[in-house]
Each structure stands twice: as C-alpha cells, then as structure tokens.
Amino acid sequence: xxxxxxxxxxxxxxxxxxxxxxxxxxxxxxxxxxxxxxxxxxxxxxxxxxxxxxxxxxxxxxxxxxxxxxxxxxxxxxxxxxxxxxxxxxxxxxxxxxxxxxxxxxxxxxxxxxxxxxxxxxxxxxxxxxxxxxxxxxxxxxxxxxxxxxxxxxxxxxxxxxxxxxxxxxxxxxxxxxxxxxxxxxxxxxxxxxxxxxxxxxxxxxxxxxxxxxx
Numbered sequence: 001x002x003x004x005x006x007x008x009x010x011x012x013x014x015x016x017x018x019x020x021x022x023x024x025x026x027x028x029x030x031x032x033x034x035x036x037x038x039x040x041x042x043x044x045x046x047x048x049x050x051x052x053x054x055x056x057x058x059x060x061x062x063x064x065x066x067x068x069x070x071x072x073x074x075x076x077x078x079x080x081x082x083x084x085x086x087x088x089x090x091x092x093x094x095x096x097x098x099x100x101x102x103x104x105x106x107x108x109x110x111x112x113x114x115x116x117x118x119x120x121x122x123x124x125x126x127x128x129x130x131x132x133x134x135x136x137x138x139x140x141x142x143x144x145x146x147x148x149x150x151x152x153x154x155x156x157x158x159x160x161x162x163x164x165x166x167x168x169x170x171x172x173x174x175x176x177x178x179x180x181x182x183x184x185x186x187x188x189x190x191x192x193x194x195x196x197x198x199x200x201x202x203x204x205x206x207x208x209x210x211x212x213x214x215x
Contacts, residue, residue: 022164022171023178029090029164029213030176036084036212040066040093046210047082049193057196057204065096065206068103068196076118080111080193081210087189088215092162092173093207095194097123097155100203105161106193116190117143119172120197121161125153127179129172131186143182150177166215 038046041064048066052058056071059079070077086107095103102122109116114135121127128145151174152159162173167188171181192212196205 018181019178022181026090026162026164026171026173026176026178029215030092030162030211032213034211034213036081036210038081038210040208040210045083049079049082051079053077057202063206065208066194066210067098067204067206068194069202069204070100070196070198071202073198073200076195076197078106078111078193078195080106080109080191082191084191084212085189086165086192086212086214088166090162090164090213090215091192091211092160093194093210094158094160095121096158096206096208098204098206099155100196100201100205101199102126102197102203103205103207104195104197105163106191106195107163107165108187108190109193110187110190111193115187116193117163117165117170117184117187118195119161119163120195121151121159121174122199123154123157125149125151127151127172127174129170129180129182131184133186143184144172144180146180148174148177148179150174150179164215 057069104120129143131141164171168185196203
C-alpha cells in the first residue's frame with residue numbers, strides 16, 4: 001500500500017469513527033424527556049408564529065400540522081417559536097415537503113436582526129447549512145453542503161430533521177442518522193424556527209412533532 005493510500009484509508013477510518021461517536025451522542029441526548037414537546041397540530045403556549053408573508057405564503061396550523069409556504073422564487077418563509085431562547089440543545093422536527101422544493105430548521109436565531117443558522121433539506125436528497133448575518137441573502141455564508149441517502153426523497157415523504165448545538169459544535173441528523181458536523185462560534189443562543197424554501201417552485205412544507213432537549 002502506498003503512503004497516499006494509507007493516509008486515505010486512515011482518513012476514512014477516522015471519519016467513520018467520528019460519525020459513530022456523533023451518532024451515539026445523538027442517541028443519548030434524545031433518550032430523556034424533552035423540555036419542548038409540541039405536536040404542532042394547533043397553537044399552544046409555545047406561541048409559534050402565525051401570519052401571512054409579503055408576496056404570498058406564510059405560517060398556519062392546517063389539517064393537524066404546522067404549514068409553512070412561500071410563493072416567491074429564490075426566497076424562503078421562516079416561522080418561529082417565540083416562547084423560549086435556547087443555547088445548548090437538540091432540536092428535532094418532522095418535515096414533509098407537500099409541494100415545491102425544500103424546507104428545514106432555523107436555530108440560535110435573532111429574528112429581529114436576521115441573524116441565525118439555517119439547515120435546509122431538499123426533496124431531491126440535498127442538504128446545506130448557512131450562516132445568516134443580515135437581511136441580504138447574498139451575504140449568507142455557506143458552512144456545509146452535500147447529499148445523503150438517509151434523506152427520503154420526493155414529495156409527501158416525512159423526514160425528521162435535527163441539530164445538536166453544543167457550544168461551537170453543530171451536528172446534523174436526518175431520520176435520526178448522522179449527516180454532517182461543523183464548528184462555528186458566531187452564535188451561541190437564540191430562537192428556533194422552521195421554514196419553506198422556493199428554489200424554483202412555490203413550496204409548502206408541513207411540520208409536526210417538534211422537540212427540544214437541553215444539554
């Protein structure tokens with residue numbers, strides 16, 4: 001085996017070991033009782049945002065789920081839980097793209113100043129993570145992107161989306177399987193939310209069973 005092949009083999013082994021550890025951390029972190037456990041079938045004391053967005057779409061409770069929609073190509077509609085601020089936590093929610101393109105979760109958010117992390121999952125099996133620093137979308141920083149076989153592709157197929165935010169360590173899971181992990185120190189606490197993203201088509205996403213475990 002060449003030196004290059006040895007290094008590559010070691011890198012693959014290290015990556016697999018890291019993924020195994022992060023999977024174990026997720027399993028442990030979600031084994032207890034969540035501090036937020038919301039079916040999202042109707043409004044409650046978690047005070048999820050209900051409104052209409054400029055250009056169409058918005059946030060509403062419909063047919064036993066929390067629906068987020070957007071009609072503007074190249075834009076997303078975000079909807080927040082206004083009840084609590086979280087620092088170190090696991091946030092998980094079930095997401096189903098009913099029509100259109102993509103959806104996902106927002107966390108450690110300051111909605112007033114448009115500062116947050118955004119983890120997006122497409123019905124095509126893609127994912128990406130952005131850091132938003134202001135209202136100008138082109139200023140958002142891409143932190144991670146890729147695709148994963150654990151994502152259920154196509155419309156009307158539920159995916160459980162989750163993040164573990166522990167200090168600067170941000171780890172992401174789909175359907176309770178590890179997908180990607182990064183380090184970033186920009187934001188340490190904030191609100192949680194969900195969103196629908198119109199990449200090329202009007203998009204509607206249904207969310208249910210939101211849970212948060214604190215670390």
